[in-house]
Amino acid sequence: MAGGIHCGIKASQRTAGPRKKDLALIYSRNVCSAAAVFTNNRVKAASVLVSRENIKDGILQAVIANSGNANACTGARGMKAALRMAELAALEMSISPSSVAVASTGVIGVPLPIDKIENSVSALKASLKGDERGHSDALEAIMTTDTRKKDIAVEIEIDGKAVRIGAMVKGSGMIHPDMATMLCFITTDASIDSVLLDRALRRAVKNSFNRLTVDGDTSTNDMVLIMANGGADSARIVSVESGGEGRNSYDIFYDALEYVCVELARRTARDGEGAAKLVTVTVSGAESEDSAVSLAKSVASSNLVKAACFGADANWGRVLCAMGYAGTAFNSEKVNVSFKSGAGEIEVCSDGQAAAFDEAKAKEILLQEEIEILVKLQDGTGSASVWGCDLTYDYVKINGDYRS
C-alpha cells in the first residue's frame, strides 16, 4: 500500500492549484525481505544513516519519505529528526521503528521541520491505498525538479504463480554513476531471502542506475530500496541454483528486476534537469565490460559532448577526446563512431579519423529526442551502455536559482 500527502515542507506555492505533495508512505501488511543500495558520497544525509542501520537485518515493513528538504548537513538535530520520522511512521502503523526506512530529498542544509511531519502522520496513514492511486500519490510526494512521473510495473511467473514487481523513482539533477543516484522504491510480492534480494539488487543497480549520468554530481541522499513481501504465495527463492529443469526462479526474478531498473534509469536520464534529449552511449569491442563502462561514462559525462548533442552538432572529435581522458586504455587508431536515432544511422569516424559523411543527414539524426552514440573498438569483447542527456540552457536556468 502507498500514499502521499502535502504536509507543508514544500513551502511556497507560486502558482494556484493543488498543494504539492511532500510526504510519502509505502507500507506492507506482511514483514518484507528488504535490501538497499545507498549513496557513496562521504557526506550522507541523516535519512541514509538511519535507513542503512534499519535494513541491516534484511527486514522492513515501511518506508517514509519526504521531498523539499534533504535533511543533510543538519548535524545531531537532523539525525534526531530522521529517527523521529521512522518512529512516527512506526507508531502510526503499530510496527517497530527498526522496520521503517527513511528517505529525504530536497535542499541541503536546512533543518527538517519535523513538527510538520508529526502533525500530518495520521493523515499520511489515511492516504494509504492498495491501488494505482496510492502509488501515484506516493510518487508525486517524492518528486522535486522531476518533470515526469517515472514508474513501472511488470508481472512474471514463478513456479506457476503470478509475481509482480513495481517501482517508482525520483531523480533529475545531482545524478552521476557510482552511487545509488536517486530515490527509487521497488516493491514486489515475490518471496525471496533477503541475502539473495540484496545480491540481485546490487547487480541490477550496477547495470542500471550506476550507468546513468545527468550532471556528474553524486547526491548526499540517494538510495535504491526494494521490499519483497511474499504476497504472491510463490515458492520462496532461497538459492541462485536451479531446483530442476529450465530457468531457475532467481534468474527469472533477477531479469525482471534488472529490466525495471534499466527502464527507470533510462527514463531518469531522459528527465534529467533541463534535458531535451536522451543520449545513450554504447561502447563495444572494449578490453572488458568495466573498460566499456568507463569509456561510455566519460563520453556521456562530457559537458562538451552534451552541449554538442543539444546543438545537434556531429562533433565526434569530442567523443574521442572524452574517451582519451577516461583513464582506460584503448587503441585510438581503431575507433569507429556512429550516431543513430529514429532518423537513421551514420558513421562519422572510422579507424580514429574522420569518415566522409553527410552533415545534413547527421544533423537530422541528432535532432531527434533519443540519440545513440555508438563507439566500436577492436580491443576485445567488452560492451556496455550508459544513459545520459544533453546540456541545455534549461539546466543552467533550473540550477542557477534552485533554492528560491
Added chain:
Amino acid sequence: MAGGIHCGIKASQRTAGPRKKDLALIYSRNVCSAAAVFTNNRVKAASVLVSRENIKDGILQAVIANSGNANACTGARGMKAALRMAELAALEMSISPSSVAVASTGVIGVPLPIDKIENSVSALKASLKGDERGHSDALEAIMTTDTRKKDIAVEIEIDGKAVRIGAMVKGSGMIHPDMATMLCFITTDASIDSVLLDRALRRAVKNSFNRLTVDGDTSTNDMVLIMANGGADSARIVSVESGGEGRNSYDIFYDALEYVCVELARRTARDGEGAAKLVTVTVSGAESEDSAVSLAKSVASSNLVKAACFGADANWGRVLCAMGYAGTAFNSEKVNVSFKSGAGEIEVCSDGQAAAFDEAKAKEILLQEEIEILVKLQDGTGSASVWGCDLTYDYVKINGDYRS
C-alpha cells in the same frame, strides 16, 4: 621574436573586418634551453607527439603554432603534416627541424590544410618582430573561442642583471586540471640549464594550470612550453642550491615563473567559455595539500556549484556535496564555508551545518565578477586554491554549435 598572420585555416569570415590570424611563430636567435608539459589525454594530437620528441634534448629555437584546426584524430596524414610544419619553419629560419616545437588548436578530426601553411611560411617569417606588436600578433594567431588576450611579462633581477619572463596563453574551453590544459608559450632571457628549467616548469604548472578547471574536459592538444635564450647575460642557473648569501637564483626565477603561470591560469578561468565570473575555491585546514587540491577541484568542477555561482545563489549544500564525492577523507562535521568578493565576506556554513546568514548580503557578494568560496577544515594544515568559473547559458550556446 614573434609574429602571427592569417594563412587561411580559419575559414569563413562571417563579419567584415580584418581576417583572423591563425598561424604564429616564436623564434629566438640564440639556441634556448627548453621544457614543456603536455596533455595526459590518451588521444594526443600529432603536434603534441612531434613537440614531445623535439624537446627531448632540452633544446629549442622556435615554436610554430596554428589555430582553427587541432590536427588530432587525423592519423598518419596528420603526423606527416605536423612534421612538415616543423620542417617548414626550420627551412625558413635556417635551423634544425628538431629544434622546432609544433602546436595546433581548433576542431578535432579535420585534416590540417598543410598547403596553406606551406604557402604562408615566408609571410610568417616576415611578420616576426622583437617588440610588443609581434608578441600580440602571435597571441592573436593562437586564440580560438578566447574573448580576451591573456599575456603577462615580469622583470626580475638575477645577479644584478635584469631578466625578463613573458608569456602568452590561449584557452577557454576543454579545460580541466591534471593536464597541461591549453597552449601556453613562455619565453625568458634567463640563462638556465634545461633540466632545471624542466623542474621549475613542472612545479609551476602543478601549482597553476593544473589547478584550473573550466568544463572538466581534458584536451588532446595542450602544452605549456618555456624557452630560455640567455639573452640577459645573467649568470647561468645550474643548481637549485644557493651559491652564497640570500635567496638563490633558481628560487628567484622559480617564484617569478610561478607567478606568471598562476596569473595566466586565473585569467584563463575568468575567460572560460561563456563564463561571467571567476570562481576561486580555497580549501584550508585539510589533511594535506593534495587533499586540499582534490576537494577544491571537486567543488570548482561541480556543474551544480557553477550554476549556483551563475545564479548568485548561496547554495552551500552543493559545496559540501561536491566535497563528499571528491574521494578524499575529511571531517564533514568540522567544515566552515564562506563566500567572499569585493562586496564582503559571509559565513554560510559552520561546523557542517547552516550558519544564520543574511541572504540579501550573500546575494550581493555572489553578484560580483570575482567570487571566492572559502572552505575551512580542521583536519590539518594543507591548503590550496583552484580556479574555475560559472556555468552559463553562453557556455551551452558556444558549445552547442562550435564547428559551424
